[in-house]
Amino acid sequence: MTPRAELSGAPTTGTGDAPETPGVDQLHATIQRIAANVEQVLVGKPEVVRLALVTLLAEGHLLVEDVPGVGKTSLAKALARSIDCTVSRIQFTPDLLPSDITGVSVYNRRTESFEFRPGPVFANVVVGDEINRASPKTQSALLECMEERQVTVDGDTYPLSSPFMVIATQNPVEMEGTYALPEAQRDRFTTRVSIGYPDPKAELAMVDEHAGHDPLADLRPVADAAEVHGLVQAVRQVHVSTEVRRYAVDLVAGTRQLTELRLGASPRSTLQLVRAARAQAALAGRGFTIPDDVQAVAIPVLAHRLVLTSEARAARRSTTDLVRQLLDRTPVPRGDTERERG
Structure with a gap:
């Protein structure tokens, strides 16, 4: 089965020449740029954007849980597009297999050996849309990725790039056709946020500004993977x-x-x-x-x-x-x- 993913963005940063760790003032300025960029898409939700950025700086993973249509996927995409790095998107469905996420070893007749073909999890930012529509077996494919920043397939271990962040969306478990996330899966998400409905003023602004075009189409990166890596190092201090x-x-x-x-x-x-x-x-x-x-x-x-x-x-x-x-x-x-x- 072909992985349901869209891979885009610049090459990931290597482990070689690491950028200089920024100071708190520089960190604050960079994060403000990212926040302003995301708020162009998610109108009237500065607290939600703040928590998303806290998760990014804490080297964590974000779970966005709410009813359909309130901007869960828009938040995930806006944050991912605000950083010029590799981004992949996985649409979780009941028939998705674990190998569609992590990758699979394929036999190459020419070399008479198995070759590993990476799945969409090999990116700096992985957007998992409606994660609780996949079976628990498929959801569990993310456990090792999220905790250890690596993937093990057929006994071989492959490291993931840095920075690495999973931004997953899910509908409440009471919605039809969903599976509750296992406790081990929920425990690997650093934070969970609920967007909620916008207030009338923000909703009116959204209608005025977004009805004629998709704001995501106009969004441009305001930081790159190297900068984010430097921000994470600064937060550690x-x-x-x-x-x-x-x-x-x-x-x-x-x-x-x-x-x-x-x-x-x-x-x-x-x-x-x-x-x-x-x-x-x-x-x-x-x-x-x-x-x-x-x-x-x-x-x-x-x-x-x-x-x-x-x-x-x-x-x-x-x-x-x-x-x-x-x-x-x-x-x-x-x-x-x-x-x-x-």
């Missing part, structure tokens, strides 16, 4: 004090004590919460994190990883509300989190 690290651990550990949950957040959640907090601090123009950074990303990072008990589902509790309550009652460090450096 953002300082996280002992107090902030302990605060993140307390929040994640608190999810494991909630009686409404059958499954709390994993240790991977703690690592990704701290990475996202670093990215949030960098977006704010700081070289150090504060508790507010953790709070700003806690719900997008943690809520989708939690599994409610049947009683909690019957009572119509939501994981978002539980994380919000946990934030309210977890003690916030009041010391000088800027004091401890390096």
